[in-house]
Amino acid sequence: KQKLLLDVDTGIxxxxxxxxxxxxxxxxxxxxxxxxxxxxxxxxxxxxxNVLALTDVRxxxxxxxASPLLRAPHFEKAVHGxxxxxxxxxxxxPAMLPTPGFAPDFIxxxxxxxxxxxxxxxxxxxxxxxxxxxxxxxxxxxxxNVVYMGGAAFTYGNITPTAEYNMFxxxxxxxxVLQAGFESLTQIGLDVTRKALLYKEHIDSLGDSPxxxxxxxxxxxxxxxxxxxxxxxxCALHDPLAVAYAIRxxxxxxxxxxxxxxxxxxxxxxxxxxxxxxxLGEEPNVHVALTLETDAFLSYFLTTIQHGSR
Ligand code: BDR
Ligand code: CA
Numbered sequence: 001k002q003k004l005l006l007d008v009d010t011g012i013x014x015x016x017x018x019x020x021x022x023x024x025x026x027x028x029x030x031x032x033x034x035x036x037x038x039x040x041x042x043x044x045x046x047x048x049x050n051v052l053a054l055t056d057v058r059x060x061x062x063x064x065x066a067s068p069l070l071r072a073p074h075f076e077k078a079v080h081g082x083x084x085x086x087x088x089x090x091x092x093x094p095a096m097l098p099t100p101g102f103a104p105d106f107i108x109x110x111x112x113x114x115x116x117x118x119x120x121x122x123x124x125x126x127x128x129x130x131x132x133x134x135x136x137x138x139x140x141x142x143x144x145n146v147v148y149m150g151g152a153a154f155t156y157g158n159i160t161p162t163a164e165y166n167m168f169x170x171x172x173x174x175x176x177v178l179q180a181g182f183e184s185l186t187q188i189g190l191d192v193t194r195k196a197l198l199y200k201e202h203i204d205s206l207g208d209s210p211x212x213x214x215x216x217x218x219x220x221x222x223x224x225x226x227x228x229x230x231x232x233x234x235c236a237l238h239d240p241l242a243v244a245y246a247i248r249x250x251x252x253x254x255x256x257x258x259x260x261x262x263x264x265x266x267x268x269x270x271x272x273x274x275x276x277x278x279x280l281g282e283e284p285n286v287h288v289a290l291t292l293e294t295d296a297f298l299s300y301f302l303t304t305i306q307h308g309s310r
Pocket of ligand 1: 012076124149164165166239
């Protein structure tokens with residue numbers, strides 16, 4: 001079975017990504033690490049434990065960085081709600097505890113335990129992986145694939161005019177990851193995730209279950225907000241698409257491009273630069289996703305998300 005390790009800042013779409021990864025029985029979820037991002041580290045961890053409890057999977061959940069490498073946290077409560085899940089599960093005390101440890105160390109230990117077998121799916125700011133690389137520079141040789149949700153190659157940002165949120169929150173960490181020399185590093189950015197839209201009718205089509213009730217509740221808030229900005233009442237499945245791509249790479253076509261991230265600009269911090277014509281003459285380092293098989297993705301997402309759910 002393909003071994004996945006998720007790194008999340010559990011917000012609404014991270015939660016849907018966790019449900020997807022946990023419910024796809026073709027993969028083994030070897031752990032989930034949490035990071036500050038949409039919400040605080042503590043809240044992201046609580047949300048992760050509560051969402052995982054909606055599935056049959058009991059993977060370890062390990063906490064990581066409480067702030068970006070150099071910058072102050074930048075929560076996204078306007079999009080994800082006060083608790084990060086649009087109010088869903090707000091009163092639930094997690095039935096499980098986080099596993100003791102620190103996410104960067106856990107990433108290193110799982111990579112060492114399964115050398116060449118692990119796929120990392122990163123759906124928050126890249127702080128934990130950057131810290132792991134600082135501690136263990138040979139980490140790229142131990143990891144099979146890294147897929148991150150973040151960046152925008154040929155489209156506008158979603159937190160500033162040019163930057164995507166995960167890159168914007170910790171661009172210094174993103175640069176460490178981009179320059180680490182991973183054999184296979186894929187960017188699932190806004191170019192494709194804005195095409196991965198979940199509508200209310202999709203949710204209504206699910207069979208009744210606690211998972212359906214959860215998805216209905218947590219996406220309602222997000223859809224209202226997305227409509228204000230984008231004119232469409234939908235939930236962009238940013239993070240679930242990164243999970244889906246890690247399991248089914250045929251869903252996106254990618255182009256191998258030298259990719260960097262801006263860290264010293266008043267207007268463009270966090271912007272990803274994907275060098276299409278190799279103007280910089282640098283080695284290509286990232287498989288940048290450019291197309292999406294939208295129907296195939298949505299049907300995979302909707303059929304898988306309920307398997308094994310409580
Ligand atoms: C990304 O930002 C976060 O708010 C979402 O959870 C997703 O990971 C989209 O830009
Ligand atoms: Ca996220």
